[in-house]
Amino acid sequence: MNTIDVDGRTCRPSKILCVGRNYRAHIEELGNEIPESMVIFHKPNSAISDTLRSAIDDQPLHYESELAFTVKAGNLHAVGFGLDLTKRRLQSALKAKGLPWERAKAFDGSALFSAFIPLPDNIEGLSLQLDVDGELRQAGGTSLMIYTPAQIIRELKTFTTLEDGDIIMTGTPAGVGEITAGQYFEGKVLFAGKTLVSESWTAVASANAPRAKL
Numbered sequence: 607m608n609t610i611d612v613d614g615r616t617c618r619p620s621k622i623l624c625v626g627r628n629y630r631a632h633i634e635e636l637g638n639e640i641p642e643s644m645v646i647f648h649k650p651n652s653a654i655s656d657t658l659r660s661a662i663d664d665q666p667l668h669y670e671s672e673l674a675f676t677v678k679a680g681n682l683h684a685v686g687f688g689l690d691l692t693k694r695r696l697q698s699a700l701k702a703k704g705l706p707w708e709r710a711k712a713f714d715g716s717a718l719f720s721a722f723i724p725l726p727d728n729i730e731g732l733s734l735q736l737d738v739d740g741e742l743r744q745a746g747g748t749s750l751m752i753y754t755p756a757q758i759i760r761e762l763k764t765f766t767t768l769e770d771g772d773i774i775m776t777g778t779p780a781g782v783g784e785i786t787a788g789q790y791f792e793g794k795v796l797f798a799g800k801t802l803v804s805e806s807w808t809a810v811a812s813a814n815a816p817r818a819k820l
């Protein structure tokens with residue numbers, strides 16, 4: 607099982623629950639409709655990685671930076687920066703046929719995270735920033751979300767059990783794009799303009815699809 611760092615302790619999330627289409631500007635950039643209800647998909651523990659890849663096989667990967675929260679005793683517990691990596695070409699083909707997205711969203715190496723730190727008193731002041739090669743690419747935060755983190759966790763609990771250490775990814779703001787090998791990614795979670803936690807990755811070239819572990 608893959609692990610994450612939550613407030614200095616090692617955690618093994620059983621799953622990552624992801625909200626899609628939670629920022630209006632991102633919905634518009636992909637030409638999607640504003641959903642009538644929350645769009646939710648999930649990634650398994652095996653999606654977690656420390657390696658940022660530009661492609662897998664012939665599928666280029668796109669980055670989506672997101673505020674990510676861990677759960678403890680059924681409540682939001684800690685916050686970190688997350689990358690929801692996407693095989694966008696494949697996802698578009700699956701969407702066009704009305705098929706599930708897992709092949710494009712839940713593959714090995716599709717979820718990267720900073721360390722997670724305890725929540726500030728007021729999570730409404732949380733925001734994120736992604737710089738690629740020193741240039742601002744994405745910025746967003748709880749104030750711009752269609753569904754707040756509190757609404758998201760309430761909705762998730764209506765149909766699934768949230769285990770301690772599970773991760774909730776809250777959707778991406780505008781500015782998503784394709785990853786190029788050699789690019790330097792720096793993600794930050796901020797509160798009232800101050801950096802709470804950050805992480806960086808240098809993208810490496812395409813890999814063959816990871817083989818199933820025996």
Ligand code: MG
Binds near residue numbers: 670
């Ligand atoms: Mg996403």
